[in-house]
Amino acid sequence: MKIGQATIKDIAKELNVSSSTVSRALKDYPGISDETKRKVKEVADKLNYRPNAIALSLRKSRSFTIGVIIPEVVHFFFSTVISGIEEVASSRGYNVILTQTNESLAREKSSLDTMLSNQIDGFLISFSKETTDFDHFSKLLDYGYPIVFFDRIPDIPNAISVMIDDYQGAYNATSHLIEQGYTRIAHLAGPKNLNISKERERGYREALINHGLKVYPEFIIECPFGTNEEGFKATEYLIKKINLKPDAIFANNDMAAVGAMLACKAEGLKIPEEMGIVGFSNWQFCSIIEPSLSSVSQPGFKIGEKATSMLLDMIEKKLDPDTITAPIVLETELLIRKSSVRLSS
Amino acid sequence: MKIGQATIKDIAKELNVSSSTVSRALKDYPGISDETKRKVKEVADKLNYRPNAIALSLRKSRSFTIGVIIPEVVHFFFSTVISGIEEVASSRGYNVILTQTNESLAREKSSLDTMLSNQIDGFLISFSKETTDFDHFSKLLDYGYPIVFFDRIPDIPNAISVMIDDYQGAYNATSHLIEQGYTRIAHLAGPKNLNISKERERGYREALINHGLKVYPEFIIECPFGTNEEGFKATEYLIKKINLKPDAIFANNDMAAVGAMLACKAEGLKIPEEMGIVGFSNWQFCSIIEPSLSSVSQPGFKIGEKATSMLLDMIEKKLDPDTITAPIVLETELLIRKSSVRLSS
DNA sequence: ATCGTTAACGCAAACGATTGCATAAAAAAG
DNA sequence: CTTTTTTATGCAATCGTTTGCGTTAACGAT
Numbered sequence: 001m002k003i004g005q006a007t008i009k010d011i012a013k014e015l016n017v018s019s020s021t022v023s024r025a026l027k028d029y030p031g032i033s034d035e036t037k038r039k040v041k042e043v044a045d046k047l048n049y050r051p052n053a054i055a056l057s058l059r060k061s062r063s064f065t066i067g068v069i070i071p072e073v074v075h076f077f078f079s080t081v082i083s084g085i086e087e088v089a090s091s092r093g094y095n096v097i098l099t100q101t102n103e104s105l106a107r108e109k110s111s112l113d114t115m116l117s118n119q120i121d122g123f124l125i126s127f128s129k130e131t132t133d134f135d136h137f138s139k140l141l142d143y144g145y146p147i148v149f150f151d152r153i154p155d156i157p158n159a160i161s162v163m164i165d166d167y168q169g170a171y172n173a174t175s176h177l178i179e180q181g182y183t184r185i186a187h188l189a190g191p192k193n194l195n196i197s198k199e200r201e202r203g204y205r206e207a208l209i210n211h212g213l214k215v216y217p218e219f220i221i222e223c224p225f226g227t228n229e230e231g232f233k234a235t236e237y238l239i240k241k242i243n244l245k246p247d248a249i250f251a252n253n254d255m256a257a258v259g260a261m262l263a264c265k266a267e268g269l270k271i272p273e274e275m276g277i278v279g280f281s282n283w284q285f286c287s288i289i290e291p292s293l294s295s296v297s298q299p300g301f302k303i304g305e306k307a308t309s310m311l312l313d314m315i316e317k318k319l320d321p322d323t324i325t326a327p328i329v330l331e332t333e334l335l336i337r338k339s340s341v342r343l344s345s
Numbered sequence: 346m347k348i349g350q351a352t353i354k355d356i357a358k359e360l361n362v363s364s365s366t367v368s369r370a371l372k373d374y375p376g377i378s379d380e381t382k383r384k385v386k387e388v389a390d391k392l393n394y395r396p397n398a399i400a401l402s403l404r405k406s407r408s409f410t411i412g413v414i415i416p417e418v419v420h421f422f423f424s425t426v427i428s429g430i431e432e433v434a435s436s437r438g439y440n441v442i443l444t445q446t447n448e449s450l451a452r453e454k455s456s457l458d459t460m461l462s463n464q465i466d467g468f469l470i471s472f473s474k475e476t477t478d479f480d481h482f483s484k485l486l487d488y489g490y491p492i493v494f495f496d497r498i499p500d501i502p503n504a505i506s507v508m509i510d511d512y513q514g515a516y517n518a519t520s521h522l523i524e525q526g527y528t529r530i531a532h533l534a535g536p537k538n539l540n541i542s543k544e545r546e547r548g549y550r551e552a553l554i555n556h557g558l559k560v561y562p563e564f565i566i567e568c569p570f571g572t573n574e575e576g577f578k579a580t581e582y583l584i585k586k587i588n589l590k591p592d593a594i595f596a597n598n599d600m601a602a603v604g605a606m607l608a609c610k611a612e613g614l615k616i617p618e619e620m621g622i623v624g625f626s627n628w629q630f631c632s633i634i635e636p637s638l639s640s641v642s643q644p645g646f647k648i649g650e651k652a653t654s655m656l657l658d659m660i661e662k663k664l665d666p667d668t669i670t671a672p673i674v675l676e677t678e679l680l681i682r683k684s685s686v687r688l689s690s
Numbered sequence: 691a692t693c694g695t696t697a698a699c700g701c702a703a704a705c706g707a708t709t710g711c712a713t714a715a716a717a718a719a720g
Numbered sequence: 721c722t723t724t725t726t727t728a729t730g731c732a733a734t735c736g737t738t739t740g741c742g743t744t745a746a747c748g749a750t
């Protein structure tokens with residue numbers, strides 16, 4: 001005998017009325033006498049009645065639940081996005097079902113499946129690094145299923161997505177390094193199949209070109225996992241193995257940037273004097289490490305908020321997906337700290 | 346016309362059989378001819394049939410969904426716990442519904458309510474800092490509702506909980522400082538209403554006493570929010586305003602410890618020579634800040650795993666809650682780094 | 691006295707799947 | 721060729737709610 005399991009029928013029985021009357025009374029429908037409404041509500045209270053959302057979902061084929069699929073929870077950026085999602089969803093009366101794919105395509109697909117089984121009203125997705133083919137998404141889109149992609153967005157024509165301006169963020173970061181007098185700027189790039197990596201690299205390249213600097217291919221090293229070990233190795237390589245030593249590094253993510261910092265320290269290179277470093281994501285630790293790390297801040301919370309409110313608008317038909325033709329782009333902010341400032345201004 | 350909306354009835358119609366036959370065929374029940382089974386499965390495949398989990402939930406009054414209520418998502422420890430929860434739940438075929446309370450009691454209660462409405466099979470809870478009265482939990486427990494508390498555990502006799510050994514963790518951290526020759530060890534404490542704070546403070550106190558040191562009340566400063574600003578202020582106060590200056594700080598959490606480090610740097614105190622510092626939680630940044638911060642590592646992922654597997658066992662009646670009389674306690678690990686080592690060993 | 695109107699409520703189907711109990715047809719036993 | 725058993729399938733209720741439509745009784749109008 002579990003709690004809250006009193007049903008409309010129980011109330012009906014207690015008062016010798018029909019379930020329809022109870023249902024209507026609870027919702028203040030017209031055509032029910034005030035007296036009955038009063039009694040019904042009283043008994044509902046007494047029995048600790050709680051509407052069965054499952055029954056409601058079945059009836060309305062709406063679950064008031066949205067599904068979130070992300071690569072991993074333990075990641076500063078994603079956790080802030082989740083936070084934004086949860087805030088908006090719960091304030092608008094929706095539940096959030098969460099799964100992480102751990103960057104596995106198989107899990108992404110199975111998550112999609114079980115969520116569909118659960119009559120999810122819509123999806124919020126940032127796909128895995130393994131995902132290169134978007135058929136499983138476009139099928140759903142074709143059927144008019146509400147989906148909003150965020151951060152990592154697929155190359156599907158009619159997909160709705162919310163992203164940050166990776167290009168501009170990278171451009172600003174690189175320009176900042178250039179303005180600080182660094183001229184041989186290397187780039188620790190992200191995995192090639194993610195658009196965000198490509199965009200950041202593009203921002204890096206164009207900033208160099210627009211400032212009259214040359215792009216050296218050997219200065220661009222891919223760090224697909226984004227760990228500090230990777231950043232460490234890449235930086236050691238840059239310092240030791242290359243003829244033209246770089247004097248600054250723009251990293252695709254903060255962890256790699258930290259790896260770069262550690263490598264510099266190990267090699268006795270002073271930051272920012274001999275090596276300027278800028279990261280990407282503005283993880284919490286950026287401001288507290290030594291020297292503090294300049295980084296491009298991604299508005300994770302805002303992304304979550306925006307993506308969710310768009311999704312809910314689509315679900316509630318307040319927003320026609322066809323009116324959205326381009327991805328929503330949120331601005332980044334370059335946070336300049338000690339690791340990249342060597343000019344007294 | 347949404348995808349996956351083909352129902353058992355659609356399959357039945359297509360083959361001119363009854364829904365019961367289809368249902369049984371899909372589940373390989375005996376008493377259905379192999380021929381029929383084959384056909385049913387074929388059509389199911391063709392129509393992209395996906396069982397409606399909602400209908401199933403209603404029928405079985407089981408939702409195969411567990412509810413997670415935590416103070417906040419953007420927190421290294423909690424995000425690792427979530428990760429552990431999600432792994433176990435999804436591997437055992439359960440969904441995870443997530444809400445954060447932002448440390449508000451009101452939101453905690455309303456989350457509880459909507460989850461109950463959604464026929465959640467069980468709860469995983471770490472309650473808010475505002476929560477001092479546990480009636481809303483004990484009501485559910487009395488009704489036999491499966492709940493596992495983690496990290497922050499309530500003082501209810503029959504509550505099942507998974508926690509870490511905060512006392513021992515704090516004891517070890519403090520002992521380590523003592524062994525390093527620090528004698529005037531201060532403590533940045535957590536909010537008084539959380540058991541974990543009390544336990545950590547107790548570990549700190551007893552370590553001092555057992556090593557023949559005195560406990561100075563003025564050395565214990567409460568940092569209820571656990572921010573680095575708070576830690577900064579508390580440490581400045583300790584350094585400047587107190588007659589007997591401490592030579593080490595054991596902080597209730599890493600952020601406060603970082604605040605303490607910054608305050609020491611601002612005051613020109615060398616770490617670890619003039620001030621030893623140990624934190625709690627082992628946030629990611631501990632190993633990459635300068636000097637690296639010694640910290641007590643909490644096995645967040647394991648907590649999530651353990652709590653979830655216990656909850657699912659209870660839900661599936663594989664585990665009788667009455668056989669569990671004491672909280673499950675997981676061991677911490679003291680990670681010794683530079684911030685607290687001044688003896689060459 | 692009869693008719694129309696309105697207020698207040700009940701009936702029953704529907705959402706999708708499961709399942710105990712019938713039932714029909716086919717096969718085996720007599 | 722019956723009778724019994726087996727095999728394969730269908731019926732209908734159920735989970736908790738909602739809702740279109742019908743029903744009843746009371747009331748005022750004619």
